[in-house]
Amino acid sequence: MRILVYTGKGGVGKTSVAAATAARLAARGQRTLVISTDAAHSLADALDRPLGPDPTPIAPNLWGVEVDSLREAERNWGSIQRWFANLLQWAKMNEVSAEELLVFPGLEELFSLLKIREFANSGEFDALVVDCAPTGETLRLLSYPATMTWWLEKIFPWKKKAIKFARPMVKMAAKGLELPSDDVIDAIELLCRHLAELQELLLNPAVTTVRIVLNPEKMVLAESRRSFTYLNLFGFTTDAIIVNRVLPAEAADGYLAQWRSIQARYDEEIQAAFAPLPILRVPMMQTEVVGLPMLALVAEAAFGEGDPGAILFEGRVEEVAKEEDGFVLYLAVGFAAKDEINLTQRGDELTVQVGWHKRKVILPRTLMGRPVLGAKFVGQRLRIRFGDRPAAAAAREEE
Numbered sequence: 001m002r003i004l005v006y007t008g009k010g011g012v013g014k015t016s017v018a019a020a021t022a023a024r025l026a027a028r029g030q031r032t033l034v035i036s037t038d039a040a041h042s043l044a045d046a047l048d049r050p051l052g053p054d055p056t057p058i059a060p061n062l063w064g065v066e067v068d069s070l071r072e073a074e075r076n077w078g079s080i081q082r083w084f085a086n087l088l089q090w091a092k093m094n095e096v097s098a099e100e101l102l103v104f105p106g107l108e109e110l111f112s113l114l115k116i117r118e119f120a121n122s123g124e125f126d127a128l129v130v131d132c133a134p135t136g137e138t139l140r141l142l143s144y145p146a147t148m149t150w151w152l153e154k155i156f157p158w159k160k161k162a163i164k165f166a167r168p169m170v171k172m173a174a175k176g177l178e179l180p181s182d183d184v185i186d187a188i189e190l191l192c193r194h195l196a197e198l199q200e201l202l203l204n205p206a207v208t209t210v211r212i213v214l215n216p217e218k219m220v221l222a223e224s225r226r227s228f229t230y231l232n233l234f235g236f237t238t239d240a241i242i243v244n245r246v247l248p249a250e251a252a253d254g255y256l257a258q259w260r261s262i263q264a265r266y267d268e269e270i271q272a273a274f275a276p277l278p279i280l281r282v283p284m285m286q287t288e289v290v291g292l293p294m295l296a297l298v299a300e301a302a303f304g305e306g307d308p309g310a311i312l313f314e315g316r317v318e319e320v321a322k323e324e325d326g327f328v329l330y331l332a333v334g335f336a337a338k339d340e341i342n343l344t345q346r347g348d349e350l351t352v353q354v355g356w357h358k359r360k361v362i363l364p365r366t367l368m369g370r371p372v373l374g375a376k377f378v379g380q381r382l383r384i385r386f387g388d389r390p391a392a393a394a395a396r397e398e399e
Helices: 014-027 045-046 068-091 095-101 106-123 135-142 146-155 160-173 183-203 218-233 254-274 290-304 390-399
Strands: 002-007 030-037 056-059 064-066 127-131 208-214 238-246 279-283 318-323 328-334 341-346 349-354 357-362 372-379 381-386
Touching: 002 381, 014 030, 014 045, 014 056, 014 064, 014 127, 014 208, 014 290, 030 045, 030 106, 030 183, 030 279, 045 160, 045 290, 068 106, 106 127, 106 183, 127 160, 160 328, 218 238, 218 254, 218 318, 218 357, 238 254, 254 279, 279 318, 341 372, 349 381, 357 372
Parallel strands: 002 127, 002 208, 030 064, 030 127, 208 238, 238 279
Antiparallel strands: 056 064, 318 328, 328 381, 341 349, 349 357, 372 381
């Protein structure tokens, strides 16, 4: 089983790239399912085929599905939600308000992601290509299973026998309050188990890798860098960057000449931001990318004759760790020179310069506000050590 997760800022063309990848995998003989978990589905438009909530045949070895988040929410959350609704009604909250409160942010999208686990376990496919929601939503959702599992286990730590014994007494003492039934407890336990399985699947670098799709533009690049840092922080493996809609050499003159110059400048920043990850480029096509023939051209541009299902980079480019001497940021650098290291910190951005090579890193919240104490090469990685935030350091001195 191979799972490829495509994400990126809205409008960069990640759906087209995901569909192109799936079509190429299918053409190479792998039973491939391309899945849209984005609430605003556009996968059917890219494939030029109607899709539904169940796998629909597109071509030999290729199926597509647009997950119905409402249906999945009812399957996974329905009985739990009904118990919560009764609880809120017992607390004198009107029915409309109760229903709105029980749609937790990101929950329906999370249940869409649970379909990945289901399809992976079905044995019907060799590869899953996931067209995720725009980057911000994806990061929140990909990190949700661990958070949700913890939340459910802390809120519902009861055992069936204990709750069955307590149910009649609580109902009398609380004047009608019903503790969750066995069906609700079963649903909670099943949801926790499925979330844990999904988390294990997504964090297994031998199975799942993330690919960030971007355009060579300032705002898109800034969000992509931030997303890349947080994907590393949450433990996900990114194995490629795909730069989409690159203006070809023919655009060097005329109306698009300035745009091509801008893209060339940001291409250098992309190299510096994501090295040593492989950076694949897809040119701006002459017509809209709709249908299998156009998707085949996108796949050809991105992967050439290579296997799009291969793991294109192994290991983690960035890693944050808490060690004995404080918080440490490890960077896999795309250059071997060990000249003098210069570090410049500004807000959430850290600029690392080694010799003539420069790289900008977006710091996660864990490291923001912490001063850099030093840096050195350890093996093939740069180890950057951070100190305490000024307020914390001052408080310790007072003690």
